[in-house]
Amino acid sequence: MKKEEKIVNTAICRDTRQLDNVTGNLYESTVIIAKRSNQISVQSKEEMHKKLDEFIGENDNLEEIFENREQIEIATYFEQQPKPTLTATDEFLKGKIYFRNPAKGDVAK
Numbered sequence: 001m002k003k004e005e006k007i008v009n010t011a012i013c014r015d016t017r018q019l020d021n022v023t024g025n026l027y028e029s030t031v032i033i034a035k036r037s038n039q040i041s042v043q044s045k046e047e048m049h050k051k052l053d054e055f056i057g058e059n060d061n062l063e064e065i066f067e068n069r070e071q072i073e074i075a076t077y078f079e080q081q082p083k084p085t086l087t088a089t090d091e092f093l094k095g096k097i098y099f100r101n102p103a104k105g106d107v108a109k
Contacts, residue, residue: 033092
């Protein structure tokens with residue numbers, strides 16, 4: 001079983017040369033990270049909504065919705081996850097993202 005590496009949950013000052021070294025262009029690297037960040041965000045939202053949809057009932061009143069401990073725990077779990085941009089940047093720097101630029105005709109990691 002592979003142990004997941006922990007990603008820091010706070011902003012980190014990064015050397016922009018590290019981002020530039022991967023693609024040769026800082027702006028291209030930023031676009032790749034932003035697109036991956038959006039993918040992670042959408043994936044996380046879908047996962048959270050699937051888990052919270054289990055608690056939705058037709059006869060629930062407003063008080064029961066706010067007092068449901070399981071819902072609060074799920075929401076807290078997702079709030080404590082690292083921000084998608086931090087995760088995407090970490091993946092990018094570790095070479096875990098596949099990307100290519102059709103205009104250049106090249107394929108990178």
